[in-house]
Amino acid sequence: MCFHTTIIMKEISLLFIAITIIKLACCENIVEIFHWKQLSHQKHFLEDAGDITFDEENSTTGPNESFVSYVNIPMGITHHKGRLFITIPRRNPGVPATLNVVDVSGFPNGDMSPSLKAYPDYITNQLHTDYHADPKRIVSVYRSKVDVCDRLWFVDTGRLEYANNSMQIQRPHLWIIDLLQDRKVRTFEIPESIVQFGDGMASLAVDVEAGSCDKAFAYIPDLVQAAIYVYSFETDRMWAFKHPSFQQNPDRANFHVAGFRFVWDDGIFSIALGKRDMLTHSRPVYYHPMVSTTEFTTNSETLQNESLANSGDYESFFQALGDRGPNTQSTMHYYDPETEVIFYSQVNRNSIGCWYTRNNFTAEEHDIVYLDHQHLVYPGDLNADVDGNIWILANNLPTWLYSKLDENKYNFHVWRMNPREAIVGTKCQN
Known part of the structure; x- marks a missing residue:
């Protein structure tokens, strides 16, 4: 028993060190603007x-x-x-x-x-x-x-x-x-x-x-x-x-956030727009259900075709891109045109993930740019302003839904992140 406990404690310590390294690597690139x-x-x-x-x-x-x-x-x-x-x-x-x-x-x-x-x-x-x-x-x-x-x-x-x-x-x-x-x-x-x-x-x-x-x-x-x-x-x-790809994946319906386990059924949740082709003026469209770890893709030319939508004959225009891996269910995501990286919230991990769009869409090609189990609980929104800065909101939603927020602590946090600086030292750096 003592031997196993020692091993477990060492693993926990290593995990804590790894998390600390992630936070230290990113803390200068993500700034807390507001908290309530x-x-x-x-x-x-x-x-x-x-x-x-x-x-x-x-x-x-x-x-x-x-x-x-x-x-x-x-x-x-x-x-x-x-x-x-x-x-x-x-x-x-x-x-x-x-x-x-x-x-x-x-x-x-x-x-x-x-x-x-x-x-x-x-x-x-x-x-x-x-x-x-x-x-x-x-x-x-x-x-x-x-x-x-x-x-x-x-x-x-x-x-x-x-x-x-x-x-x-x-x-x-x-x-x-x-x-x-x-x-x-x-x-x-x-x-x-x-x-x-x-x-x-x-x-x-x-x-x-x-x-x-x-x-x-x-x-x-x-x-x-x-x-x-x-x-x-x-x-x-x-x-x-x-389209079937807009629906939830029941195999990814289990969430574990802030100590609470729950099952959700949210379908397509976020749409991110990729780099525009200067010849065709079309651009890739990335999307995912929240209850899923799969990213899907279509293109703007498809979505802007009203006749195609009315025909119903568009099954092949929506395709799976790949899987991010376990526990990577995401609310919002955003494509940064300067770095060609997609940034996305990971609600099960209290973190912000990234993927360089020129790499294959596999779990091995994804990385974490910021993780915080105290101040990034349920990152429910992530988008960018006209200057390219990414803004993130964490709101402790599961605690509010299934228990009670501690009104003596800061429950809501707003962060600002520079995309180019955020990917330094990650697999998304290019």
């Missing part, structure tokens, strides 16, 4: 919120709901020119704003736990007393994206996912906002012919080139319906693809 024990909002609504008041002790999100700090769980972050947009889906009553913003310009000398401000304002985020539909209001947002044309894209699911009172308040909408003027460019109501409910649209990718802003496409994965919805800005139309 619990989220808070500005103490007063903006002037255009009428006579609705807001304070930490006796606050309201409108005439029908009270602010509850604990249920405000950040799910997505997007950075644009000194502002960080934070999304909080309405999964419980008590969320004053599903789309929020904080100022990053004060880092590193500013407040590392700043109060949130509703974006574009509180009125747009406010629910009506009787929960009636209002296309001018935003109900619930999971994640957002900023494009090279300085526009913020997101899907309002239109759905309240309250445990005892889930309801589809209004049709899901795709929103596009001009961030230079803080004005809505367009909303597109996603028709019932595409999808009935909006709760499966937890992310999106935007395909556009600078100088051709009107020719943008949005690719929206639906993790519930196992589908990709494609929106053309130019034609203001949407179509859908469905």
Whole structure:
């Protein structure tokens, strides 16, 4: 018994040393920008919120709901020119704003736990007393994206996912906002012919080139319906693809995060856009279900073909790329055009992984650029800003779902990472 215990202790020590080496190699290349024990909002609504008041002790999100700090769980972050947009889906009553913003310009000398401000304002985020539909209001947002044309894209699911009172308040909408003027460019109501409910649209990718802003496409994965919805800005139309590779893999349904074991069934979760071919203007499209360790691929030419989508004859256009290996289930991922590396969150490992796209897609060719079992628990979002910096959000979601967060500790963390520096010393260095 003592002999085996000694061996186990040595293995644990070696593992700790290995983890420490990983962290030390990366700690200068990834910087913690913000952290919160619990989220808070500005103490007063903006002037255009009428006579609705807001304070930490006796606050309201409108005439029908009270602010509850604990249920405000950040799910997505997007950075644009000194502002960080934070999304909080309405999964419980008590969320004053599903789309929020904080100022990053004060880092590193500013407040590392700043109060949130509703974006574009509180009125747009406010629910009506009787929960009636209002296309001018935003109900619930999971994640957002900023494009090279300085526009913020997101899907309002239109759905309240309250445990005892889930309801589809209004049709899901795709929103596009001009961030230079803080004005809505367009909303597109996603028709019932595409999808009935909006709760499966937890992310999106935007395909556009600078100088051709009107020719943008949005690719929206639906993790519930196992589908990709494609929106053309130019034609203001949407179509859908469905394929077996969009579905979950039951063999990869077991998760072990923060001491909790659970089984999930999320299908296609994230879409990353590869390097564009300058001749064909097509680009590879990488995607994966969350409940899977397999990466799949298609191309933008396929997704942008509405006729092909309507024909249903596209089975061969979606193919498996390879497997990342055990315990590599991932939420979001991003292709960095400078390094040609895909970075992805590993929720089972509390880490950020990488793969150099010129290498074979095998487990042996993947590596970890950062790992932290304390401050990177459930990295639920990962994307890049227009300057190429990668932003990561870890939110301790499994603890919140299956136990209770310690409100005396920092539970939510926002990181910034330089891709070129992050891959130094890894298999992804090129």
